[in-house]
Amino acid sequence: MNPQENPEAFYKKLKAQLKDTSIWPSEYLYKFIVKSSPEKIKTVEDIFDNLGAVITTKASSNGKYTSISINVRLKNPDAVIAKYKEVSEKVEGVISL
Template sequence: MGTPPNSEEFYKKLRAQLYDTALWPSEYLYKFIVISNRDKIQQIEDLFDNLGAVIETKESKNGKYTSVSINVSMKDPDAVIDKYKEVAEKVEGVISL
């Protein structure tokens, strides 16, 4: 499920789901897909620097794409959504799952 940048309806629904399913602050797992390019992967990792995030990457079978999974403690659903928006804004071609 890709997310179009600034899809306010998507974020509104996500915010409600996050409030309903977790007690905050809480661990949150972000998943992103990018073209297998070290600079793009590093851009994503840098946006989560100093947050205590656990980051795992995995290349697709043909090596064209890389999934980046980031497990990090977030203070509330708004912080989760702000980070999604920041990644979408700063990393060209990223797909948020």
């Protein structure tokens, strides 16, 4: 199930899984794919600014897309979901993995 098809069900399931599998606060690894655009990459990076996140980017072999990995310590599952929602609202065409 991906968040674009049924966001409420996706986030409800994710929250339950995060509660069951982690002790909070905890490290969480986000993975996003965006069309290679400095503006889109910067927008994603700015969303996680001032959180102590470790952010790595990697362009696809043809350079059309960029994967963004973000490792960050968050206080609870609601904080994880809030960041997913913020990225999906601010970055057009983002794919969340």
